[in-house]
Amino acid sequence: MQQREIYQLLKQKYGFDEFRPGQYEVIAALLTHQDVLAVLPTGTGKSLIYQFVGTVMPGLVVVVSPLISLMQDQVARLNYQGEKAVAALTSQVDFGTRQATLNHLAQVKFLFVSPEMLKQTAVLTALQTVKIALFVVDEAHCISTWGPDFRPDYLGLGQLKQQLGQPLTLMLTATATAQVRQDIVTQLQVPTAKQVVYSVNRPNIYLAVEQVSNEAAKRERLQQLVTTVATPAIVYFSSKKQTDLIAEWLRQTTGLRVAAYHAGLSAEDRFKIQQQFMTGQLDVICATSAFGMGINKADIRMVVHYHLPTTLADYVQEIGRAGRDGQQSLAMLLYAPGDEQLVRNLNELTAASTTQIQNDYQRFQHQQTPPDELAAVLQFYWEHQYSVAQVEALFTERQQQKQRELQQLLAYVQTTTCRRATLLAHFGEPKPSHTATCCQSAGSSLPLETLGLQAATKVEQTPITSWETLLDQLFLQKI
Amino acid sequence: MFADYLLLLFATEPRRAKAIYNVCRGRRTVSTLFAGLTYQQLAWLDSWHGVPLAKFEAAAQTLIAAGWLQAPTDGYLALTAAGQAQQAELQQRLYQPVAWQQFRQADVRRFTALSQLALQVVSEYSHQTKRYYPVTTDPGVQATVKRWFRQWRKPMIVTQVVTELHAFLATLAPTQATIFMNSVTGYDFPGQTDQQLATAFKRTPVEILVMRKDLSCQLVAWLRQQPTGPLAALVKPLVKANPVSTSAWQTYQAFQQTADLSQIATQRRLKLSTVREHLLETAILTPGFPFETILTPELLAPLTAVFGESASVATWRFEQVQSVAPTLDFFCFRLYQIMRCQRATA
Numbered sequence: 001m002q003q004r005e006i007y008q009l010l011k012q013k014y015g016f017d018e019f020r021p022g023q024y025e026v027i028a029a030l031l032t033h034q035d036v037l038a039v040l041p042t043g044t045g046k047s048l049i050y051q052f053v054g055t056v057m058p059g060l061v062v063v064v065s066p067l068i069s070l071m072q073d074q075v076a077r078l079n080y081q082g083e084k085a086v087a088a089l090t091s092q093v094d095f096g097t098r099q100a101t102l103n104h105l106a107q108v109k110f111l112f113v114s115p116e117m118l119k120q121t122a123v124l125t126a127l128q129t130v131k132i133a134l135f136v137v138d139e140a141h142c143i144s145t146w147g148p149d150f151r152p153d154y155l156g157l158g159q160l161k162q163q164l165g166q167p168l169t170l171m172l173t174a175t176a177t178a179q180v181r182q183d184i185v186t187q188l189q190v191p192t193a194k195q196v197v198y199s200v201n202r203p204n205i206y207l208a209v210e211q212v213s214n215e216a217a218k219r220e221r222l223q224q225l226v227t228t229v230a231t232p233a234i235v236y237f238s239s240k241k242q243t244d245l246i247a248e249w250l251r252q253t254t255g256l257r258v259a260a261y262h263a264g265l266s267a268e269d270r271f272k273i274q275q276q277f278m279t280g281q282l283d284v285i286c287a288t289s290a291f292g293m294g295i296n297k298a299d300i301r302m303v304v305h306y307h308l309p310t311t312l313a314d315y316v317q318e319i320g321r322a323g324r325d326g327q328q329s330l331a332m333l334l335y336a337p338g339d340e341q342l343v344r345n346l347n348e349l350t351a352a353s354t355t356q357i358q359n360d361y362q363r364f365q366h367q368q369t370p371p372d373e374l375a376a377v378l379q380f381y382w383e384h385q386y387s388v389a390q391v392e393a394l395f396t397e398r399q400q401q402k403q404r405e406l407q408q409l410l411a412y413v414q415t416t417t418c419r420r421a422t423l424l425a426h427f428g429e430p431k432p433s434h435t436a437t438c439c440q441s442a443g444s445s446l447p448l449e450t451l452g453l454q455a456a457t458k459v460e461q462t463p464i465t466s467w468e469t470l471l472d473q474l475f476l477q478k479i
Numbered sequence: 480m481f482a483d484y485l486l487l488l489f490a491t492e493p494r495r496a497k498a499i500y501n502v503c504r505g506r507r508t509v510s511t512l513f514a515g516l517t518y519q520q521l522a523w524l525d526s527w528h529g530v531p532l533a534k535f536e537a538a539a540q541t542l543i544a545a546g547w548l549q550a551p552t553d554g555y556l557a558l559t560a561a562g563q564a565q566q567a568e569l570q571q572r573l574y575q576p577v578a579w580q581q582f583r584q585a586d587v588r589r590f591t592a593l594s595q596l597a598l599q600v601v602s603e604y605s606h607q608t609k610r611y612y613p614v615t616t617d618p619g620v621q622a623t624v625k626r627w628f629r630q631w632r633k634p635m636i637v638t639q640v641v642t643e644l645h646a647f648l649a650t651l652a653p654t655q656a657t658i659f660m661n662s663v664t665g666y667d668f669p670g671q672t673d674q675q676l677a678t679a680f681k682r683t684p685v686e687i688l689v690m691r692k693d694l695s696c697q698l699v700a701w702l703r704q705q706p707t708g709p710l711a712a713l714v715k716p717l718v719k720a721n722p723v724s725t726s727a728w729q730t731y732q733a734f735q736q737t738a739d740l741s742q743i744a745t746q747r748r749l750k751l752s753t754v755r756e757h758l759l760e761t762a763i764l765t766p767g768f769p770f771e772t773i774l775t776p777e778l779l780a781p782l783t784a785v786f787g788e789s790a791s792v793a794t795w796r797f798e799q800v801q802s803v804a805p806t807l808d809f810f811c812f813r814l815y816q817i818m819r820c821q822r823a824t825a
Contacts, residue, residue, distance in 0.1 A: 076613055077612070080613075082609075087618050100619065101618060251678075259674075260674075269672040272670050275612060275669030464661060467648055467653070467657045473667075474665035474666055475637050475640065475641045476637070477605070
């Protein structure tokens with residue numbers, strides 16, 4: 001396909017004249033049957049790449065995706081764009097529907113699937129009967145960050161790909177250090193893949209960190225932020241309970257339109273909150289990291305981290321949801337002494353002691369089913385003929401890695417020099433020139449005026465509409 | 480709280496907790512159904528489908544900790560005096576479902592999913608929008624609604640749907656009608672979540688959930704009475720032809736031809752015990768079951784002699800009648816219990 005034709009199709013199908021940075025390069029390589037690892041900043045339209053290639057190449061596009069909520073968002077978005085032949089295989093889809101999807105794979109163009117679902121024999125067998133145009137691993141950094149001790153099926157993807165006849169592969173992520181990129185291509189067995197790597201830097205996001213003395217002070221600072229800084233805003237938490245509690249507290253004390261969003265909500269409530277946020281009916285969303293991977297809202301002005309993210313890569317992903325319209329935005333990390341303990345606790349959840357690993361190997365040898373999550377993870381290694389010593393080494397290395405990542409994160413929090421330079425150095429990128437709209441140095445105040453990010457006039461919480469009025473509004477009878 | 484609704488299902492006499500949970504979860508084993516019958520809770524059958532057993536158990540624990548429930552014997556729970564007072568208070572304060580028996584008669588959950596998307600599709604169509612995020616990405620639901628919409632898409636569909644909805648909503652209390660419409664997803668209106676409605680109406684999110692489930696049931700019941708419009712067409716295929724499983728219904732059909740259960744077993748290639756289970760299930764769920772076809776006067780005599788005066792069916796023990804009539808089997812005893820329950824409520 002010639003460059004001219006590619007641009008014609010872009011105009012005709014998506015109505016754009018230009019590609020976003022990196023899109024063309026990746027598409028052109030894929031169209032010449034070259035595997036690609038694309039590291040493109042958040043908000044550059046990564047899904048357009050596989051949609052575009054899917055339109056041109058005959059066959060099915062398989063997208064391996066980590067979260068159910070993300071898959072649902074992606075399916076809804078493709079539906080929205082008029083793609084009808086889209087399906088997702090998740091544990092939330094009932095057996096009959098799943099079976100029906102597998103029986104009619106030839107009629108599906110885009111199939112979203114988790115690594116755990118993909119390895120099931122029924123799914124694999126069905127996929128072997130159709131032509132796969134493109135095998136996409138979305139959020140490919142999960143291979144490196146989640147694989148070893150959380151979702152080892154990510155490590156099995158390379159083998160599964162082989163069983164599917166080594167289809168053309170696209171690995172997508174927004175953030176990946178050189179080490180993570182190496183992990184991805186090794187695990188997926190595509191050492192010669194073309195790497196298209198763009199800077200993770202988002203110059204229009206002002207980077208701020210504020211130290212507060214304790215939880216109460218942090219809460220108060222959050223309240224100030226959401227009332228004085230421009231919205232819409234996302235506030236990230238690491239616990240569901242806090243998300244609910246603080247959302248309710250903010251709603252009551254600020255009069256802003258605030259909602260909580262986390263994996264504990266029903267699919268219906270998640271949909272409603274996302275749509276309310278997308279259509280400007282909410283000012284602030286308090287969320288766990290489950291929110292936002294599939295969100296495409298251009299005008300988010302502020303992302304606050306109430307708790308520390310787990311890694312700098314996650315942080316870059318999460319703040320990347322701000323300012324996709326290119327306008328000035330703000331990323332604020334609130335830190336109270338001891339916050340890192342929460343991250344350590346989370347990290348320990350996936351740790352395993354030598355005794356635990358040895359005992360679990362005994363369990364496996366006695367052919368007992370895995371009783372808990374750790375055993376389910378270890379099961380993967382036993383099934384793939386790893387030795388106890390190998391698994392021990394792997395878990396130790398993973399914990400050390402997590403410890404290093406936490407140190408890097410804390411270095412960003414505590415730096416007394418340019419934050420952006422610290423952040424970019426982590427991803428092996430050169431130091432940018434520091435300006436007034438770059439980042440907040442330790443202890444200085446937020447230059448909201450300079451940034452043009454003062455809060456606008458508050459929209460009142462809308463009162464409940466009567467059923468008769470709603471019936472008239474929702475259903476126009478004169479058509 | 481979910482636990483509040485659970486408390487409503489207990490009484491001062493001990494009840495088998497797991498049976499109550501399983502009635503709510505829609506487990507249709509004979510022992511669960513029988514418990515539902517004796518506790519007069521069959522209306523709750525399938526009302527909390529998909530809720531894990533652990534959630535019920537955790538809720539019961541909070542009720543025990545609060546001093547409202549106690550466990551007199553293993554597996555059984557009963558209201559304490561304080562629990563009784565709390566239950567009476569909750570009965571006054573909490574929203575009480577009125578149409579949950581629809582869960583047994585139709586696939587209400589499926590209807591809820593279908594109607595939600597159907598209303599969104601019609602609303603967007605009325606505003607001539609083609610690009611919107613569908614409220615569900617479930618391919619089965621999408622396919623059914625697509626077929627339905629194709630079949631009904633005429634200029635009149637919007638008016639027809641509005642007419643149906645308006646007529647239904649007018650039968651409700653205004654607050655309920657408002658809650659129903661505010662939770663609908665449509666053009667430029669994502670709909671309010673249970674949490675948001677709870678705040679607006681000063682209820683708990685669980686109450687809103689119960690109310691919305693009940694509103695779905697009420698809509699199903701209403702549409703079954705007004706079967707000509709497009710929404711009614713969505714319900715129609717979801718109404719259960721008979722109250723029991725297909726296999727049990729076939730056994731029952733055969734039973735209406737012959738009372739010889741062994742013959743039915745041979746004919747249907749089932750074990751005799753399965754045939755009996757099928758008949759017990761049918762007897763529990765079908766009004767007018769011909770008990771006397773099996774419970775002949777000779778079989779009834781010892782049962783009536785032992786239990787004739789006692790109304791608390793759940794406390795009877797099989798051993799009581801066995802000592803008088805050693806050849807009488809458990810099936811007849813259980814069938815007699817069901818008969819007495821049915822006739823006591825009738």
